[in-house]
Amino acid sequence: MAGTLASFRVRFPEFAEAADALVQAKLDEVAAALDARVFGPRIDEAVGYLTAHRLALSPFGQGARLVAKDGSTTYGEQYTGIQRACAGGPWAVGQTP
16 A cells, blocks of 8 residues: 555645646656565655655645755655665675575
């Protein structure tokens, strides 16, 4: 159930003015880019914050803009914290035995 439109709307009401189709497209884009094996039970949280970050940077996120001069957002900072907590160590890539 990662990245549902309804859960995003509840968690991030500041994006109420963004069209459903736009928010859903961003949710789908982010959900496809993140690996649930890495984020585990925090996958919904990660999808939400990264989606909010990308929306805030878009022209349609003007009303919810919390963007610093360097292009960072409070949403992106939250996502980075989750990412570090979940994927902080080394990962082996390849086939499993």
